[in-house]
Amino acid sequence: MRHGMANKKLNRTSEHRKALLKNMLNSLIKYEQITTTLPKAKFLKPQADKIITLGKKETLQTTKMLMSKLQDITSANKVKKTLSKRYEARNGGYTRIIKAGFRYGDNAPMAVIEFVDRDVEAKRVDRKKKDPAKDKTEEKKLATA
Structure with a gap:
């Protein structure tokens, strides 16, 4: 019988699973x-939905719970300020899983998990913008050489 087997173990210890969930x-x-494997995406989806629902409540307790689950102030602030406002009219179903084929090395099923009505520019958070002045100086160096 499957009583009390709610979560997938993902072949990891409980500490590793908890850290994996927090990082994802x-x-x-x-x-x-x-983009991640399909079992990890299915493991992440309900937790992400619960985090957004938690962020929609404007109390000190929910802020502390967000911080304890995420352990990142910028993520907690984004949930409270941006994502909760975006999904205030939606009752659940904040994420979607899209199957994305199979990984080359081990043929693992891959999936893309994303927020519904997501901000497309959010993927470019860490990318550095190209500086046009720097490009011109590199072109001059190549031209003189």
Whole structure:
């Protein structure tokens, strides 16, 4: 019988699973779309929905609970200020899983998990903008050489 077997173990210890979940939640909140394996995406989806629902409540207790789950102030602030406002009219179903084929090395099923109505520019958070002045100086160096 399957009584009391609610979560997938993902072949990891409980500490590793907890750290994996926290890191994936922070990445999903930061970039609003991540690519991972299908079992990990299915493991992450209900937790992400619970985090957004928690962020919609405006109390000190929910802020502390967000901080304890995410352990990242920027992610917690984004949930409270941006994502909760975006989904205030929606009752659940904040994320979607899209199957994305199979990984080359081990043929593992891959999936993209993303927020519904996501901000497309959020994926470019860490990318450095090209500086046009720097490009011109490099062109001059190449031209003189």
